[in-house]
Amino acid sequence: MPKGASKTRPEKVRCGLCGKTGRLIKTDCCGNWICDDEHKYVLFSFARNSCHRNHSRYTLCAFHHNEGHEGDWKNCERCRTSCETEMYVWYGTNEYNFEKLPNPPPFEPTKCSKCGVVIKLGTEGFTRSGDESWCEDCGAKEMDKTLRRTKGRTVPVPRAVRGTVRLASRSSERNMRSNPTDRMKDPFYAGLLFQIENIICQADDEAKTKGLQLTDSQVKSALIKTQKKLQGGEPDIPETNERERILAELVNCLIHAPDALMEQTTTGDGRAEEKPLNISDWVKALETVEDSVKTRKSHIPGSRDYLDFVHEFIGQAKGMK
Ligand SMILES: [Zn+2]
Ligand SMILES: [Zn+2]
Ligand SMILES: [Zn+2]
Ligand SMILES: [Zn+2]
Secondary structure, eight states: OOTTHHHHSOOOOOOTTTOOOSSEEEOTTTOOEEEOOGGGSOTTOOOOOOHHHHHHHHOHHHHHHHTTOOSOGGGOHHHHHSSOHHHHHHHHHSTTOSSOOSSOOOOOOEEOTTTOOEEOTTTSOEEEETTEEEEHHHHHHHHHHHHHHHOOSOOOOOGGGOSOEEEOOOOTHHHHOOSHHHHTTSHHHHHHHHHHHHHHHHHHHHHHHTTOOOOHHHHHHHHHHHHHHHTTOOOOOOOSSHHHHHHHHHHHHHHHGGGGEEEEEEOTTSOEEEEEOOHHHHHHHHHHHHHHHHHHOOSSTTOOHHHHHHHHHHHHHHHHO
């Protein structure tokens, strides 16, 4: 506190990040006062408006604590090796820290494998494809190419995603945790999963209005076919009866849904931007939902355990919005 400041205003506890004096709470990781504002974060939104959420999701301090490491995060070897250097430095020095990492190690900036532009991993959107990293522009171009290859016929934009849907910006934690189960914790992927499951629910509702019942296995097969098509394959999608027509429409909706999805990102100078969704992210999300169907469905033929779960989940998520 600057000299004399305590004379001019009464000693009041403030959020160590933004300085506000409203509702405050102490962080679990470092015991600092912080805005008790997680409730301000809207599910599936892209906001980084919650001090508490920002500190607990985007800092080494919280990561170190949550992972149960020993000692001080600032000289923790396990933290140092759990993500690439650029992210380690970002987690340790971004504005969501009370105390910054002293002497952050140097790192080679990540460059787009296609156009060479420097990608700031902590704050910018990008796509990983094998060993390559693509900037958002190049990722979007790749998506266009893939879509042009895979789009046979034109269909109306699926009802579920009519209009533009803004997705949560991707979490940089994605780099730290990239297996399918952990993807679900990423707000960006959570937004994608929500879109996919919403479309599945609509297909199921559609079937119900025609007196039919879809099964978990049929949904799983539709998800697999969608991924194949998006990756340039030509899976067999019969349409000889009403059930098959509904499933074919489900595949179709899932293929075209990314047209209406926009990703929120922040440019280097902090401006908000919207970019078309990278198709590879959509495919990863489809894979995650497929995993979730596999986990939930029982072995009894005709199982609807996943479908019943997803109706409940989508209903709740909509209620929370
Ligand atoms: Zn605050
Ligand atoms: Zn902390
Ligand atoms: Zn640690
Ligand atoms: Zn590029």
